[in-house]
Amino acid sequence: MSKEEISDWFKSLQDSICEEVREWEGKDIFTQDLWFREGGGGGRSRAIQGEIIEKGGVNYSAVHGEMPSKIAHAIGLEPNEFYATGVSIVMHPVNPYVPIIHMNVRYFETDKGDWWFGGGIDLTPHYINVDEANVFHQKLSDVCQVFDGKTKGEKYAEYKQWADNYFYLKHRKETRGVGGIFFDRLNEKSFGAQNKCFQFVQSVGQAFVPIYKELVLNNKDRSYSAEAKEWQYLRRSRYVEFNLVWDRGTKFGLDTDGRTESILMSMPPMAKWEYNHIPEPGSEEAKTIGYLKKGIDWLNYK
Amino acid sequence: MSKEEISDWFKSLQDSICEEVREWEGKDIFTQDLWFREGGGGGRSRAIQGEIIEKGGVNYSAVHGEMPSKIAHAIGLEPNEFYATGVSIVMHPVNPYVPIIHMNVRYFETDKGDWWFGGGIDLTPHYINVDEANVFHQKLSDVCQVFDGKTKGEKYAEYKQWADNYFYLKHRKETRGVGGIFFDRLNEKSFGAQNKCFQFVQSVGQAFVPIYKELVLNNKDRSYSAEAKEWQYLRRSRYVEFNLVWDRGTKFGLDTDGRTESILMSMPPMAKWEYNHIPEPGSEEAKTIGYLKKGIDWLNYK
Numbered sequence: 001m002s003k004e005e006i007s008d009w010f011k012s013l014q015d016s017i018c019e020e021v022r023e024w025e026g027k028d029i030f031t032q033d034l035w036f037r038e039g040g041g042g043g044r045s046r047a048i049q050g051e052i053i054e055k056g057g058v059n060y061s062a063v064h065g066e067m068p069s070k071i072a073h074a075i076g077l078e079p080n081e082f083y084a085t086g087v088s089i090v091m092h093p094v095n096p097y098v099p100i101i102h103m104n105v106r107y108f109e110t111d112k113g114d115w116w117f118g119g120g121i122d123l124t125p126h127y128i129n130v131d132e133a134n135v136f137h138q139k140l141s142d143v144c145q146v147f148d149g150k151t152k153g154e155k156y157a158e159y160k161q162w163a164d165n166y167f168y169l170k171h172r173k174e175t176r177g178v179g180g181i182f183f184d185r186l187n188e189k190s191f192g193a194q195n196k197c198f199q200f201v202q203s204v205g206q207a208f209v210p211i212y213k214e215l216v217l218n219n220k221d222r223s224y225s226a227e228a229k230e231w232q233y234l235r236r237s238r239y240v241e242f243n244l245v246w247d248r249g250t251k252f253g254l255d256t257d258g259r260t261e262s263i264l265m266s267m268p269p270m271a272k273w274e275y276n277h278i279p280e281p282g283s284e285e286a287k288t289i290g291y292l293k294k295g296i297d298w299l300n301y302k
Numbered sequence: 303m304s305k306e307e308i309s310d311w312f313k314s315l316q317d318s319i320c321e322e323v324r325e326w327e328g329k330d331i332f333t334q335d336l337w338f339r340e341g342g343g344g345g346r347s348r349a350i351q352g353e354i355i356e357k358g359g360v361n362y363s364a365v366h367g368e369m370p371s372k373i374a375h376a377i378g379l380e381p382n383e384f385y386a387t388g389v390s391i392v393m394h395p396v397n398p399y400v401p402i403i404h405m406n407v408r409y410f411e412t413d414k415g416d417w418w419f420g421g422g423i424d425l426t427p428h429y430i431n432v433d434e435a436n437v438f439h440q441k442l443s444d445v446c447q448v449f450d451g452k453t454k455g456e457k458y459a460e461y462k463q464w465a466d467n468y469f470y471l472k473h474r475k476e477t478r479g480v481g482g483i484f485f486d487r488l489n490e491k492s493f494g495a496q497n498k499c500f501q502f503v504q505s506v507g508q509a510f511v512p513i514y515k516e517l518v519l520n521n522k523d524r525s526y527s528a529e530a531k532e533w534q535y536l537r538r539s540r541y542v543e544f545n546l547v548w549d550r551g552t553k554f555g556l557d558t559d560g561r562t563e564s565i566l567m568s569m570p571p572m573a574k575w576e577y578n579h580i581p582e583p584g585s586e587e588a589k590t591i592g593y594l595k596k597g598i599d600w601l602n603y604k
Binding site for chain 1: 333335349351357359472473474535539542543546547553556559562563565566567569570571572573574575576577578
């Protein structure tokens with residue numbers, strides 16, 4: 001696969017996901033911005049403002065150029081000409097019973113012959129529903145299963161643990177949500193060949209719609225109290241904390257003069273901080289906090 | 303001065319500032335938390351939830367213990383026993399015409415004989431009022447003037463520039479607000495003696511009340527539109543971005559297992575992100591954005 005073929009597929013993934021979200025909303029809720037990067041390449045940012053998805057984005061980009069030696073060394077490479085392409089999605093729903101979702105698929109290569117894929121999907125429910133978390137992880141496990149070697153379940157287990165460790169608010173000792181899968185630097189060592197890696201990444205990208213559609217359509221019309229909306233604001237502020245303090249992609253983008261508005265499309269529409277907020281013991285909110293731990297085996301949790 | 307005398311003075315500064323804020327509010331709006339640090343020392347956090355100050359805190363702490371060699375090297379010291387004490391304040395007012403304020407005074411020493419003071423005051427108006435910015439900087443200049451050497455205005459100019467450079471959102475190419483003064487590692491080289499440095503830091507601490515009182519009392523009862531409140535939410539999200547992405551104190555605290563709720567008392571009560579929000583040309587909001595630049599000579603700006 002050439003980098004252009006990979007990039008074209010990502011672009012078509014952006015289109016098909018946007019098409020689907022438009023259908024849920026019943027109208028066009030995207031604002032598209034085309035942008036160009038001084039050093040080479042650019043992107044197609046699509047911001048959402050809808051009645052189901054309060055704020056979010058489905059962003060595609062393909063950038064290339066000379067990699068500053070500082071950055072090259074930081075990621076363990078010699079200075080090079082690089083090419084990076086991918087799709088990034090974050091959706092903050094209106095209804096607090098619809099979870100926040102994040103998906104990313106990406107490809108990177110250099111003129112020195114290095115290449116890898118990365119990405120993942122993870123879910124951040126404002127209220128954790130054990131059955132939904134179970135189904136979510138089941139679907140991710142199914143995607144991974146196809147690409148497993150002799151030891152079944154190995155890839156899911158590895159990428160699930162990776163997500164647990166990555167989407168973690170160290171300063172809160174909380175996971176961001178119920179995790180999902182996360183992977184980086186997938187190359188020949190991971191799947192034997194570039195096209196196998198790409199197939200896996202395509203499967204992850206294609207899993208987004210069936211996974212989120214069910215969560216959206218099942219929950220978007222549930223009635224909720226003002227307290228549930230308040231709780232959503234508080235959980236969103238944790239999302240902000242993760243993305244601005246710990247997320248390597250966000251930090252890297254802001255540090256290297258990326259397109260700020262595209263990087264920060266992950267920020268929620270409205271978020272709230274309250275000093276030392278502790279939910280009432282036994283409440284749904286307290287139960288959710290109780291689930292924000294690494295290592296929960298959601299596939300078998302009952 | 304011993305470290306205990308300095309720390310005691312900081313504690314009394316916390317008391318006197320809280321006393322004053324209570325007076326504006328007409329009632330007690332503080333929640334006090336005493337906390338203890340595993341390695342040594344602790345603090346007295348006072349969170350505000352009031353009718354004038356929507357959210358904020360006046361925090362005092364004095365911590366000590368062994369400094370991890372990683373941190374020692376990062377700040378250019380040999381491993382040591384350290385002592386660090388200070389007062390930190392952030393206030394997010396209800397009324398969008400009252401600016402957000404931040405003040406910090408701190409002292410640090412090691413058993414190897416190193417010591418320094420640091421701190422500053424800076425102002426983040428949701429709507430920049432040139433006259434108020436002028437008066438604010440005039441008062442800071444007056445504080446610095448007393449401690450100036452032969453070249454009058456030198457210290458203010460130095461610390462003002464330091465604040466411009468420090469309170470800067472690189473990814474937005476915006477200053478956080480109208481700046482103020484910022485200084486770090488003040489030691490014998492700065493003022494000739496420890497007690498001279500301390501006198502300066504005391505003057506900065508004592509400047510907080512007269513500076514902010516006027517801004518609060520003049521503006522707290524001004525009427526404002528729903529649009530102005532919206533604008534306040536948007537400006538607060540920039541405050542979040544600065545503190546979580548760029549503020550060294552916040553990052554250091556979160557990275558080294560500090561008390562999260564005390565560190566994040568700087569977060570606003572409610573903040574909002576909107577994709578690519580650009581105020582209408584010529585509006586008050588657009589004028590404010592126009593002032594968010596380094597190097598404005600607020601003392602002489604007309």
